[in-house]
Amino acid sequence: MWHKLLLQILIALLPIGTFQIWFNRPAKMRQMPLFLGAVCGLSMLLCMYYAMDCNQIMFELSFVPYIIGSLYGGIPVAAVLSALFLVVRLIQCASSAESVIGLLIFFLIFIPILFKSIIPFQGASRDRKIIIAYRFCAFMLVVDIVAVGKVYLSGATAHPDHTLLMVGVYAAVFCVATVLSVYYVDLGVERVQLQVQLREVSIKYRNEVRRLQQFIDIAPLVVVFIDRHGRVSHVNELALKLTQLDPREIVGHSYKTVLRLLDGDAVVRSVDRVLNGADPVAEVIKIQGRTFYTTACPIWEVWMQKMEGVLFIAHDMTELQRLKDEVDKMERLSLVGQMAASITHEIRNPMAVIRGFVQLLNERSPPAQQSYFRIVLEELDRANAIINDFLSLAQNRIVEKEMSSLHDVLNDMMPLIWADANMRGQTVDLALSEDTGLLELNVKEIKQLVLNLARNGMEAMHDKGVLHISTQDLHDRVLLRVSDEGVGIPPEKLERLFEPFFTTKAQGTGLGLALCLSIVERHHGKIQVESKVGEGTTFLVSFCKTGFDCW
Known part of the structure; x- marks a missing residue:
């Protein structure tokens, strides 16, 4: 008798063992309800087949796999197992109408309870699931007591004491097998869920490490990790570039060897102090002629x-230091420019008085002396022109612009340019593109720009030279080209060409091109210069069309 009970226990616990072996990967999570349903169905049938008959009472544990399969498999699996259980039971008790009726009544009570418990069970914690399993054990215990009591009342059992012992053992085995099944199945599910979480955490960790590695490598920083023993554990790309070493020559070696390649002993002393427990150390050092802000700080283990x-x-x-120096220089120049503009403005008034009296003296002087007064007047006019250019450059004013045609401005300027070219024995070639449309221009400033560029070109050429002025209409901008056939500008002077007071001419003031740059910038344009020594120079001015973002 007891070996049959042991066989029932093994068969009832068969789903647990097979589930623990089979359910070892997260990919099998979707097949879990179907697998548990199939294994529990097989276990249920085997328990029914090897049922024990003790004094007209059948003892078997088929309800253990039936309940476990239904609760974990869901409503579809529970429906299949219920139908299978009912069919087999009806076949077993078909000879007794009373047993069939009792079985149907039992199922009419049990099935709603079972199906109503499935969804709450699957969403509950392990402790809550065990409580639900205990409720089913209590329910089945009540059913068994009713069945045993009925047999007792009928007097069909010959050994009532032995039967009561078997009922007690069966009830205990049933409760233990049900609770163990719930515990170990849930333990297997939790184990796989932990695998999923561990995999997700591992993937996130690897992704974070990869992103951190990429950030360290592409960051414009020299990064060196040093362990507590003074060995280099990691360096980034910029550090390798500065030291010109292979990673295998750095990683695992003493930091002193590596850092001395950067800045001698200064950096080494900083790291030494931090390794000995000092606070973070920050210094500004020179590495290969460049300025670096360095920091050595400790890394702490959290736990x-x-x-x-x-x-x-x-x-x-x-670059930051260079920009700071440039800003300081610009601020000083701006201050000097404001002071100079104020001074030159005051100089114009006495110069106007001087010119008036010189002109008066010229009219009253003998003819032999008039040439001297003419030279004085010319120099005064040249000084006044320099002052005007300087004031135009110093006054970074907002100009009023209106929609105008660049071609109209050029056509208005051509008689003056032609006259200037004829006096020099030169010619002007004007090549205008088709209608370029209207641009936002300050006509007065554009005329000054064209005249300055044209005169610069003519002054750079000898006699018989040709000055080329042309326009080109592009999709988003209009180009103005002024080219000469002069001696050209050396490459080393091109970079400084637009600096105030820098000139390549013997009698130049160095303000003409600086004024041109100022005019172009006020029109939100760009000016470029191309030059070849011995061939000539070309100035290219770009004006952005209305409604376009050219730069």
Whole structure:
């Protein structure tokens, strides 16, 4: 008898063992309800087949796999198992009408309870699931007591004490098998869920490490990780570029060898102090002629609360320092320009008085002396022109612009340019494109721009030279070209061509091209210069059309 009970226990616990072996990968999560349903169905049939008959009472544990398969498999699996259980039971008790009626009544009560418990069970915690399993055990215990009591009342059992013992053992085995099944199935599910979570965490960790590695490598910083023993554990691309070493020659070696390649002993002393427990150290050093802001700071282990190593970072501040110097220079020049503009404005008044009296003296002087007065007047006019150019350059004013045609401006300027060219024995070639449309221009300033560029070109040429002026209509801008056939400009002077007071002419003031640049910038345009020594120079001015963002 007891070996049959042991066989029932093994068969009832068969789903647990097979589930623990089969359910070992997250990919099988979707097939879990179907697998548990199939295994529990097989276990249920085997328990029915090897049922024990003790004094007219049938003892078997088929309800254990039936309940477990239904709760974990869901409503579809529960429906199949219920139908299978009912069919087999009806076949077993077909000879007794009373048993059939009792079975149907039992199912009419049990099935709604079972189906109503499935969804809450699947969303509950493990402790809550065990409580639900205990409720089913209590329900089945009540059913068994009713069945045993009926047999007792009928007097069909010959050994009532033995039967009561078997009922007690069966009830205990049923409860333990049901609770163990719930516990171990849920344990298997939790194990796979932990695998999924571990995989997700591992993937996130690898992604974060990869992103951090990419950030460290592409960041414009020199990054060197040093462990607590003073060995380099990691360097980024910029550090390798500066040291001109292979990673295998750096990683695992002493940091002193690596950092001395950057800046001698200064950086080494900073890292030494941090390794010995000092606070983060920041310094500004020179590495290969460039300015770097360096920081050496400790890296702490979160859990152990001890220093893991040192992080050395160097930020290239060369361009930032250069820009700062340029801003300081511009501020000083702006201040000087404002002062000079104020002074030159005051100079014009006495110069006008001087010119008036010189002109008066010229009219009253003998003819032999008039040439001297004419020279004085010419020099005064030249000084006044320099003052005017300087004031135009210093006054960074907002100009009023209106929709105008660049071609109309050029046609208005051509008689003056032609006259200037004829006096020099030169010619002018004007090549205008088709109608370029209207641009936002200040006509007075554009005339000054064209005249300055044209006269610069004519002054750069000898006699018989040709000055080329042309326009080109593009999709988003209009180009103005002024080309000469002069001696050209050396490459080393091109970069400084638009600086105030820089000139390549013997009698130049160095303000003409600076004024041209100022006019073009006020029109939100661009000016470029191309030159070849011995062939000539071309100035290219670009005007952006209305409604376009050219730059």
